[in-house]
């Protein structure tokens with residue numbers, strides 16, 4: 001059993017992209033901005049609309065579900081990659097339009113299908129330097 005005391009609850013790896021929605025940091029929603037001029041929605045931080053350059057942006061929750069748009073199987077990971085190799089890097093399209101890159105877990109490579117429904121899953125990554133552990137977002141089959 002993993003030891004997860006309350007005082008060590010993971011924090012979002014990036015509050016501009018992931019908002020934690022429960023007490024033990026096992027659930028969350030992606031966040032971004034929607035343009036009030038043209039309704040274009042982006043994942044993550046923005047100061048102006050990429051489509052019409054309006055600065056009339058509204059912070060929005062983007063939820064925790066999407067569909068697999070594309071993926072690649074990574075056999076040579078970036079330096080410091082903490083997980084298994086090879087791993088699946090999925091490009092997932094959200095219902096609002098933006099796409100989100102993250103690892104796809106809990107799925108055999110042969111079972112991956114373009115267009116399959118996926119949902120967010122959070123995993124705790126131990127932090128370095130005494131900081132709080134980080135909750136990172138990944139995709140899994142929905």
Ligand SMILES: [Zn+2]
Pocket residue numbers: 035036037038039040049050051052053054
């Ligand atoms: Zn716009």
